[in-house]
Each structure stands twice: as structure tokens, then as C-alpha cells.
Amino acid sequence: xSQSTEQKFMNLLKEQxxxxxxxxxxxxxxxxxxxxxxIDPRSEVIGVxxxxxxxxxxxxxxxxxxxxxxxxxxxxMVIKAVEEARETYxxxxxxPKEEYREYVTLQSKAESMWAEAKENNDFKGxxxxxxxxxxxxxxxxxxxxxxNHKYDALLHNYEPxxxxxxxxxxxxxxxxxxxxxxxxxxxxxxxxxxxLLGGHFPKESQEAFSYEILKRMGYDFDAGRLDETVHxxxxxxxxxxxxxxxxxxxxxxxxxxxxxIHEGGHALYEQNIDPSLAFTPLATGTSMGIxxxxxxxxxxxxxxSKPFWQNHYDLFKSHAPERFSSINLxxxxxxxxxxxxxxxxxxxxxxxxxxxxxxRYELEKALIGGEIEVKDLPGLWNxxxxxxxxxxxxxxxxxxxxxxxxxxxxxxxxxxxxxxxxYAAQLHHTLKQEIVFNDVIRKGDFKQIQQWLTDRIHKxxxxxxxxxxxxxxxxxxxxxxxxxxxxxxKYQEIYKF
Amino acid sequence: xSQSTEQKFMNLLKEQxxxxxxxxxxxxxxxxxxxxxxIDPRSEVIGVxxxxxxxxxxxxxxxxxxxxxxxxxxxxMVIKAVEEARETYxxxxxxPKEEYREYVTLQSKAESMWAEAKENNDFKGxxxxxxxxxxxxxxxxxxxxxxNHKYDALLHNYEPxxxxxxxxxxxxxxxxxxxxxxxxxxxxxxxxxxxLLGGHFPKESQEAFSYEILKRMGYDFDAGRLDETVHxxxxxxxxxxxxxxxxxxxxxxxxxxxxxIHEGGHALYEQNIDPSLAFTPLATGTSMGIxxxxxxxxxxxxxxSKPFWQNHYDLFKSHAPERFSSINLxxxxxxxxxxxxxxxxxxxxxxxxxxxxxxRYELEKALIGGEIEVKDLPGLWNxxxxxxxxxxxxxxxxxxxxxxxxxxxxxxxxxxxxxxxxYAAQLHHTLKQEIVFNDVIRKGDFKQIQQWLTDRIHKxxxxxxxxxxxxxxxxxxxxxxxxxxxxxxKYQEIYKF
Numbered sequence: 001x002s003q004s005t006e007q008k009f010m011n012l013l014k015e016q017x018x019x020x021x022x023x024x025x026x027x028x029x030x031x032x033x034x035x036x037x038x039i040d041p042r043s044e045v046i047g048v049x050x051x052x053x054x055x056x057x058x059x060x061x062x063x064x065x066x067x068x069x070x071x072x073x074x075x076x077m078v079i080k081a082v083e084e085a086r087e088t089y090x091x092x093x094x095x096p097k098e099e100y101r102e103y104v105t106l107q108s109k110a111e112s113m114w115a116e117a118k119e120n121n122d123f124k125g126x127x128x129x130x131x132x133x134x135x136x137x138x139x140x141x142x143x144x145x146x147x148n149h150k151y152d153a154l155l156h157n158y159e160p161x162x163x164x165x166x167x168x169x170x171x172x173x174x175x176x177x178x179x180x181x182x183x184x185x186x187x188x189x190x191x192x193x194x195x196l197l198g199g200h201f202p203k204e205s206q207e208a209f210s211y212e213i214l215k216r217m218g219y220d221f222d223a224g225r226l227d228e229t230v231h232x233x234x235x236x237x238x239x240x241x242x243x244x245x246x247x248x249x250x251x252x253x254x255x256x257x258x259x260x261i262h263e264g265g266h267a268l269y270e271q272n273i274d275p276s277l278a279f280t281p282l283a284t285g286t287s288m289g290i291x292x293x294x295x296x297x298x299x300x301x302x303x304x305s306k307p308f309w310q311n312h313y314d315l316f317k318s319h320a321p322e323r324f325s326s327i328n329l330x331x332x333x334x335x336x337x338x339x340x341x342x343x344x345x346x347x348x349x350x351x352x353x354x355x356x357x358x359x360r361y362e363l364e365k366a367l368i369g370g371e372i373e374v375k376d377l378p379g380l381w382n383x384x385x386x387x388x389x390x391x392x393x394x395x396x397x398x399x400x401x402x403x404x405x406x407x408x409x410x411x412x413x414x415x416x417x418x419x420x421x422x423y424a425a426q427l428h429h430t431l432k433q434e435i436v437f438n439d440v441i442r443k444g445d446f447k448q449i450q451q452w453l454t455d456r457i458h459k460x461x462x463x464x465x466x467x468x469x470x471x472x473x474x475x476x477x478x479x480x481x482x483x484x485x486x487x488x489x490k491y492q493e494i495y496k497f
Numbered sequence: 498x499s500q501s502t503e504q505k506f507m508n509l510l511k512e513q514x515x516x517x518x519x520x521x522x523x524x525x526x527x528x529x530x531x532x533x534x535x536i537d538p539r540s541e542v543i544g545v546x547x548x549x550x551x552x553x554x555x556x557x558x559x560x561x562x563x564x565x566x567x568x569x570x571x572x573x574m575v576i577k578a579v580e581e582a583r584e585t586y587x588x589x590x591x592x593p594k595e596e597y598r599e600y601v602t603l604q605s606k607a608e609s610m611w612a613e614a615k616e617n618n619d620f621k622g623x624x625x626x627x628x629x630x631x632x633x634x635x636x637x638x639x640x641x642x643x644x645n646h647k648y649d650a651l652l653h654n655y656e657p658x659x660x661x662x663x664x665x666x667x668x669x670x671x672x673x674x675x676x677x678x679x680x681x682x683x684x685x686x687x688x689x690x691x692x693l694l695g696g697h698f699p700k701e702s703q704e705a706f707s708y709e710i711l712k713r714m715g716y717d718f719d720a721g722r723l724d725e726t727v728h729x730x731x732x733x734x735x736x737x738x739x740x741x742x743x744x745x746x747x748x749x750x751x752x753x754x755x756x757x758i759h760e761g762g763h764a765l766y767e768q769n770i771d772p773s774l775a776f777t778p779l780a781t782g783t784s785m786g787i788x789x790x791x792x793x794x795x796x797x798x799x800x801x802s803k804p805f806w807q808n809h810y811d812l813f814k815s816h817a818p819e820r821f822s823s824i825n826l827x828x829x830x831x832x833x834x835x836x837x838x839x840x841x842x843x844x845x846x847x848x849x850x851x852x853x854x855x856x857r858y859e860l861e862k863a864l865i866g867g868e869i870e871v872k873d874l875p876g877l878w879n880x881x882x883x884x885x886x887x888x889x890x891x892x893x894x895x896x897x898x899x900x901x902x903x904x905x906x907x908x909x910x911x912x913x914x915x916x917x918x919x920y921a922a923q924l925h926h927t928l929k930q931e932i933v934f935n936d937v938i939r940k941g942d943f944k945q946i947q948q949w950l951t952d953r954i955h956k957x958x959x960x961x962x963x964x965x966x967x968x969x970x971x972x973x974x975x976x977x978x979x980x981x982x983x984x985x986x987k988y989q990e991i992y993k994f
Binding site for chain 1: 515519522532534537538539542546718
């Protein structure tokens, strides 16, 4: 019996998904379990399998199936899978093979040069690599095409539908509100005391609490696991195997506790994708921004809320060192919500985090648009840090060199972090219309929340585009006001300004 | 610049090796880390990648390269790689595709039916699957061809060069000696007291001692790791990533201690293969039998020897529960070397182990040769157990159903265990001519031993055939007398008969 074209197409997608799953496991292993000497040979193996994925995505077979299937199927899943595969096909074949190969080599070289430059506070050493990466990305943007701004072509890789036009409308509004709030917080009568949270906190106790919270969130340990790593991440190999990693800082429990919950939010998304999408490119989160909305929803809107600690502070104290027994809930809650401008993005608090993102957005947009050059970055970085956060890095390692993204050529990625935050606030607003959110959190009835997120977001995987999800769930387009209102209310209550 | 055929051939082998490495990591993960629900989808991914390996091995490209390269290269590594790939090609294409596909499906079905049958002591439930497996293997043997005995064609998969003729010469000799020794041991004046070894032994202490011993053996933890599993194994993903697994039985430390050393022996082999063989089919142990010779060498000839415990008993006691402090070295040494006929192969002692293997060999040889049928197995099994070991299983679960091998269609595999033991004894004999073995062990100078094994065996990977290695290292063909002498001397000393 001969297979239908549709069946052949699905089989080809399954082959691709299989390589991707194997690559995913190797990546997880390299960051958690693999012995030191395995890293280099394993990278070669990943290279071979990635090449295979690339070959499938751009194969003659794929081209033929896509042509044959376009407009013929009526099954929504097949229609979307064809759309997804066609877009990948078209974008990938637009880049000349030789150029792509050179770019991959450059990426891996640039990443190690960046690590060295960061270590030695040597922007000049990294500059030529970054210049090359920028020039490749400018060319890629031209290959891919765009309507208004060259940077839109890159944004599309991470957050399809979101453009410079959108961001230039929402980011300044949010920035203005955030810098205003920051001013009020600085002079506010009430100030949290984060020193309460310091001191030794045994790793095993942090681990036990992290496990407990993940379980309560609805994370399925039969379809995942929790491990230690240096730079925490969550990875969905398939919806039955979604792994969370975390880092235990014995001097600051917040790294592991909020970090695990954050990654747990990503993991819930991947665990709850409809199983019928398995082994297709639709079986993952729809975009970086929507993914981040899920992690930030759990980390901030749930786990940094007062009702969360009203429920969980006793549990926390049962794992925490003795000294926490004398810290009252109110002081604890305020301390974990301290706002303080800082140099490093990944250490930023809930309020200033988006300001860090906007700085990166403005710089990379101008860079790709050709308005500034790589050599201008350190000076502009420091200027913007002073303007938005009121502090200036002492050196480039704590400034323009701090993030890995650009060294991998990932321009257009940063905005998704701030978008995720705005999405989360907007979803939070909608959810609050449907349930008494604070009561549910206070009761620890996370099942209700997890189910809501699954029904409205998770299960669809890539069947819906990011802005389509936001519109379907909240009834409106991206609206940054919800984030501003949420932060204003929250910090007014804490800082009493 | 166009690539030479040799370069293209090596690239194809690298592609194959990359899939195999990914499969290896997935297999390790499934047996150590993967969450429960990941097992089924991961098996599908392994299936896709295995299919890919099969396609490469039998591809038109491979056929073309092999034809072009045969007799043209002068580089020994290329010559051997061509030989190896050609043999795989020829053996694989001899099996009709459709038949192979059906066989793979049967294997996976039969394995789960076996597990059920073993659980329920229901040989009849497993019988039809085993009959099918046997009939496939009889046909495969015909496709592959053989000179004297159909079973030779299967033996070749695990121990090329070893035939029924060889085994029928050595096994009866060894069996006669072993059953004779067993009689003498039964009536010997001195009897070890294994009850000394019982009682609770905390997992963490076993783990600490296991790590310590692996390190002393020369196992490189920068190129491997030790994890827990249900059925321990070692796996070489590449020579820079060779992982050992073990099982901690808190009621019997011997499982973990001798098991870890056994798997460590396998791991040393894979870690010390010449790096120039990487990403070719030559970068692994040359056969199951030689592999087993390495694990048994370390487990028995080193770690069950008196000089080993003369050196390590203090270290052991530093990790062991308090009660061991009152057990003297001599009694401890005798207890870990107790000989006692038992029903289960994997629990057998050093002496009776080979008898278990011979029973399986005789049965599967007769089965493949068509002299007996599957339905005869339970009766024959029990008969042979009585004849060789003097005990009869109460049921088939503890008898003919105990091992997984046949359910996977692995006929011809069992002899390698006993061959490995004979090889190890022969290597041990040679090594003793070159160094004062007992002194070296007593001093714990394992580096010398590890280096000797690397220089003579490990580094070659598959560059040499098993019997070639034995001849090159020991100056003679397989000679079972060394095993007999070794066991006779050892047990005479212990049991004083």
C-alpha cells in the first residue's frame, strides 16, 4: 500500500523531530551530566544531527510535499504543520548555503571570544566578531525581507507578528511608567530590608522546597525531572519529557526558589501541549515571548505575590534555617520584592528588569538598522544605563559584555523577555475577571490556574501565533497598561508611596 | 575542492557514528535518568535513528565507496574500517528488508511477552514468540552462511573466529574440571562463612567506596560518570564519555562493589581506545568476549584476589559499618569467594558461572541446529542444571525464563561470557610472567596493569580480531587450561582440599 503525500510529509516531520529530540537530550546532558572531556566530541555529534535537520527542512522532498499539500488538507493540524514547515523552508533556503555554513562557524568562534572578552573586560577583543555577526544579520534580514524596519525581519524569528512599530509604541510608555515608579520607590517612606534573607541556606533544604513547589504547581515528575546546572533552563524534549534545571546558591535562596518556579512555568507549557501534535514542529511553545509569559506568570504574578506566601510561608520555614522563624510574613514578603537598580539583567528585580531589556532593544534595533556601529555600543550602553536606571557599570564585563545572546548572533531575542512580561500581566488581568485570583493562590489551588493556562495557551502549541493567543484569551491586542497598573498597585502597597 | 572517496567514506562513517552516539546517550538516559512517561516516545526516536544507521550501512553510497576503496588504501585504519563496513554491509543486505522489519517488531513484542512470562512463570505464554525468534535466526544463519554448523553464523556476530568446533573442544574440558572442583569444594574441610558479610550497609558508603576503587583502577571521571540503575551496565558513547552504572543493595554490598569493578573493567577498555579511531566503527571493543575478559579480569583476577584485599581492606572498613572491624582479612577474603551452586546466572560465583553459560550454549546450539525444539527447553534446562550444578529450579522463572537474551533474539551471545573468562585467565597468566602480579596488586599499583591492558588490548579497538589479540598477547591460541589452573589453585588455597 503506497503512502499518501500527507503521510509521507508527516513521516518526514517525525524524522526531523526525532533528530531534534536527540539534540535536545544531548544539550541537556552537556549542561547537567556530561563529563568534561565529552563536551567537544558531543558538540561534533550535535553538529552532524543539526546538519541533518537543516537538510530535511530544505530538502527537495520537503519542497515537493509542501507544494502538493498546500490548500489540499482540511485537517487544522496538517494545515498548520504545512504552514510552519513552509515558512521554515522559505526562510532557510533564502540564505545561501555557503554563507550559512560560514555563519555557523563564526557563531561558535564568537561565543568563545565573547567568554574570553567578558572574563578579561576586553570589548575590543570581541568587537571584530560582533561586527561580523551584525553584518551577517543585516544581510539575513535583507534575504528574508521586511516592510518597515530591517530589524523586523529578525524579530520575526522570535516573536512573529511583533514589529518595531509595535515595540516603539509600547516600550516608551512602559519605560516612562517604570522610571516614574522607580523615582517614587527611591523616596518612599517604607523600605524593605533584604538583609533579612541573607545567610547560609543549605542546598538540600532549597532542593526539598523547590521539589515541593514544582509538584504543587502541577509539574508532572513522571514526565520530567529537576537537576542542577550553572545557567538554569527548562527543556521540552517532548511533552512527556520536560526537564527543569536550577542553581542552588547557599548564600541566597532566592536564586533557586524563584528560578525553579520560573523554569517550572516554562515546563508546564511544554508538558501540556496537546499530544496529537507530537513529532511535528507544532509541538512546542508558540514563541519566546509567550513562553516567557508563562515563566514570569508563575515566578512573579504567583510566587512573588502576598497570597502565595500567606499559603507557603510555613512550608518554606519548615525547610529554611531556624532564623526565618523570627521573620514575620509581611517583612519577608516585602524583602523578596525589593526594587533596586542593578547592573546585571539576570539579577534584576521585577520592576527594573524590563528597563534592562529596553536598553538592549534600542541598541540592537539601531545596530541592525545601521544607525550606530558596534564600536559605539559600550558608550551608548553606559549612557542608557545612567538614563534609565541611574547607575553606570564600572566596566564592560558588567555592562555591554554581560549577556551571551549577541555572541550567538541572536538579535531580536531580547524584546521577548519584556513582551512576555506584558503578556503575563494582560493574562493575569483576564484571569482575575474569571476567578478570585488571590483567594485561589492563598488556597494553593494551582490546579485551577494550570488548567486555565493549559486550555487557553499550552495545549495549542504552535497552532496559534503569539498575538492570536493574546487576542483570543484577553479579547484585545497587546496592551502594556496592565503591566503598568499591576506594578503600580503592587509597589504602592509595599512601599506606601 | 572535491573530496576524495576516502574522505567521503570517512564522513559517512562519522555520520553513522554520530547517530550511534546519540542512540547510546538516549539508551543510557532511559536506564538512569529519563522520567517514566518518556520511555515510549524516546523508544520511537531511537527507532528512527536506528533506521537511519541501517540505511547508511546498506546504502548505495556505502556500496560504491567500499567497491572503490577495497585494495586501494595503504593506511591500516582505513583498510580495517573498509573491512568492518564491508562485513556489516554484506551481512545486512543478505537479510530481506521486509523480513528484517518484521523481525524488529517481533523482538520488541517478544521482550515484553518474556517479561510477562517470567513474572507469571508462564513458559507456554512465551513459547510461540521464542519459536518465531528461533526460526528467524535459523533463516538468518542460512542467509549469512557457515561452514560446519548453522550456529557458527550466529556466534560470528558476537565472537568472530570462534566456532562450534572451538567451543565443543574447550567447554567440555572446562566443564569436567569445574564439576570436579565443585565436588571437592563440597566436601572440603575449610568452608567460608558468608553470613559475615550480611546486614545493613548504607548506600552512601558503598557509593563512596565504589568511586574510590574506580579512581584507583584508573577510570577517568573527566571522561565518564557513575550512576545508579536497575540492571547495571557500562556504555562507551565515545572514548571521552564512558559511563558506568551500578546498583546498591543495602543488604549485600557485594552487588555494588564487585559490580562496579566489573563495569569499570568494561569502561577502561572503551576509555583507552586510540583516539584516532574516533567516529569510525573501529572505536569500540573488538568483541563481546574480549570485552568480558576485561571486566572479569578486574572483578575476579584483581578484586577477588587476596592481595587486593590486603591493600584495600582498611579502606573498605573505613567505609563499612562498624561490625566489619571485627572480621579479619582472611575470613573476609574467603567469604567473598564462597562457591555455592545457585539457580540464577547473574548471582553465580566465579566457579559455577561458566557452568551456567555452558547449559545455555548447549541448548541454543541444539535449538539453532534443529536438534531440539523450543518446547523441549524447560525439561532440558532442568536436566542440565541437575547434571552440572546439582540443583533444579522450582519453576521456569528461576530457570529457563531467567535471562532476557533469547527474548531479544540474541542467540550466540552467551558463550562470550565464558570465553571472556578463559581469555582473562590466559591474559592473567601472561601478565604474571612479566610482572610480579600479586606484589603489584598488593601495592595497589593499578596504573601498571591498566597500561599493560591498554598497550596490548584496549588501544586497538576493533583493529584486531579477538583471537588475534589473544594470540598476539599470549603467544598461543585460546587455551582453557589457564582458567582451570587458576581456579584449582585459588580454591585449593581457600577450601584446603
